[in-house]
Amino acid sequence: xxxxxxxxxxxxxxxxxxxxxxxxxxxxxxxxxxxxxxxxxxxxxxxxxxxxxxxxxxxxxxxxxxxxxxxxxxxxxxxxxxxxxxxxxxxxxxxxxxxxxxxxxxxxxxxxxxxxxxxxxxxxxxxxxxxxxxxxxxxxxxxxxxxxxxxxxxxxxxxxxxxxxx
Numbered sequence: 725x726x727x728x729x730x731x732x733x734x735x736x737x738x739x740x741x742x743x744x745x746x747x748x749x750x751x752x753x754x755x756x757x758x759x760x761x762x763x764x765x766x767x768x769x770x771x772x773x774x775x776x777x778x779x780x781x782x783x784x785x786x787x788x789x790x791x792x793x794x795x796x797x798x799x800x801x802x803x804x805x806x807x808x809x810x811x812x813x814x815x816x817x818x819x820x821x822x823x824x825x826x827x828x829x830x831x832x833x834x835x836x837x838x839x840x841x842x843x844x845x846x847x848x849x850x851x852x853x854x855x856x857x858x859x860x861x862x863x864x865x866x867x868x869x870x871x872x873x874x875x876x877x878x879x880x881x882x883x884x885x886x887x888x889x890x
Contacts, residue, residue, distance in 0.1 A: 736805035743760060744846070792811055792815050812828060822871035830877075830879035844862075846858075
């Protein structure tokens with residue numbers, strides 16, 4: 725099952741993993757989402773505030789990478805689940821390429837390994853379920869990872885000092 729070992733991720737990401745495993749990108753009942761969110765130690769409102777789901781009219785659905793805001797900056801976001809970080813990187817990689825994705829990663833270097841781990845986990849899930857298009861998005865990120873990381877190091881990581889003024 726996909727959620728085994730998911731405790732390495734934040735509660736909102738654990739919710740998204742469970743919801744994706746059950747619903748994919750389809751809308752599901754709010755009540756079901758509420759039960760899952762509570763089980764994962766979060767709330768539907770908190771996950772919605774993280775801007776990774778759409779919730780309304782008794783339905784909840786995960787946002788697809790293309791629906792994430794293009795002007796997102798990880799340094800300015802105080803509520804960034806690993807799920808959001810991963811899907812922002814996929815959006816940026818697909819629209820602007822490795823260098824642009826690397827610039828996003830430079831703003832959240834502490835999330836690099838969890839993002840990569842989540843991409844592998846989701847790729848495996850999509851392959852198992854026969855969701856080829858979704859699997860491709862995660863595989864593209866995985867295969868571009870070296871270039872994305874290199875671009876993030878070139879940019880310099882947020883919060884690190886790149887030179888000394890002596």
